[in-house]
Amino acid sequence: MSLLLDNQFKELPPDKSIDTKLFLETVAHLPTFFDCLGSKVFSPIKSDISGNITKIRGIYLKDPTKYVTLQSILEAEREAHAAEWPKVGATLALMWLKRGLRFIQIMLQSLADGEKDENNPNLIKVNVTKAYEQALKKYHGWMVQKLFSAALNAAPYRSNFLKSLSKGEEVKEDVCLANVRQFLVNYTITVDAIYEMYTDMNAELDYTV
Numbered sequence: 001m002s003l004l005l006d007n008q009f010k011e012l013p014p015d016k017s018i019d020t021k022l023f024l025e026t027v028a029h030l031p032t033f034f035d036c037l038g039s040k041v042f043s044p045i046k047s048d049i050s051g052n053i054t055k056i057r058g059i060y061l062k063d064p065t066k067y068v069t070l071q072s073i074l075e076a077e078r079e080a081h082a083a084e085w086p087k088v089g090a091t092l093a094l095m096w097l098k099r100g101l102r103f104i105q106i107m108l109q110s111l112a113d114g115e116k117d118e119n120n121p122n123l124i125k126v127n128v129t130k131a132y133e134q135a136l137k138k139y140h141g142w143m144v145q146k147l148f149s150a151a152l153n154a155a156p157y158r159s160n161f162l163k164s165l166s167k168g169e170e171v172k173e174d175v176c177l178a179n180v181r182q183f184l185v186n187y188t189i190t191v192d193a194i195y196e197m198y199t200d201m202n203a204e205l206d207y208t209v
């Protein structure tokens with residue numbers, strides 16, 4: 001079975017509201033995704049994403065009924081912390097988490113679409129770079145951008161990455177990519193809905209770290 005299909009995102013209801021408990025249960029599996037990368041270089045990124053999830057969960061658990069959807073958390077924090085919002089609490093953690101989720105989405109979509117460096121078809125640099133440029137680069141100052149360049153050199157070979165997504169099983173590449181495409185359906189809808197919520201609530205910030 002595929003690591004991705006074991007942890008699929010659920011279909012959203014017509015109003016595209018995102019159930020906080022279900023969302024947290026599903027994203028909790030994402031940090032294990034980093035084990036597919038096979039290098040400790042990615043540990044700080046794994047910690048950053050885990051930290052975002054822990055922060056959102058901590059706030060949700062204070063009042064699961066009040067915070068039943070992600071939007072209800074943002075609305076409650078906007079009311080409670082008018083002066084600092086949106087740079088506060090779960091609103092801030094989800095703002096960053098969604099960028100990491102978008103990065104993963106673009107990278108997997110690029111792999112599924114067969115985008116390759118024809119001179120180095122077993123490298124995933126082209127897919128990772130596309131994801132970085134579209135999802136994260138504008139939020140990073142030059143020092144973090146340099147970190148990205150260094151991390152890129154530790155990216156796994158395409159064949160090894162796809163194999164680890166299949167939990168080490170010998171799965172044909174077309175089967176593995178079909179699993180990636182299936183995973184991306186609800187995943188992409190969910191990430192898009194979070195982005196839409198940030199735009200609609202005017203909660204997006206564009207400062208750099």
Ligand code: 0SG
Pocket residue numbers: 033034037044045048049051052053055087089092093094096097099100101103104128132136139144147148151152155156209
């Ligand atoms: C396959 C190869 C993959 C290569 C991937 C490279 C990706 C980029 C490398 C750059 C390394 C970045 C490491 C961490 C950067 C963090 O500084 C930033 C900003 O972090 C936020 O800062 C925190 O997340 C916030 O935490 S919070 O929960 O408490 O709210 C908060 O601390 C905030 C600052 O707060 S403020 O000053 O505003 O008050 N993080 C990122 O850029 C996100 C990086 C996600 C990368 C996702 C990559 C996924 C790769 C998966 C591959 C399978």
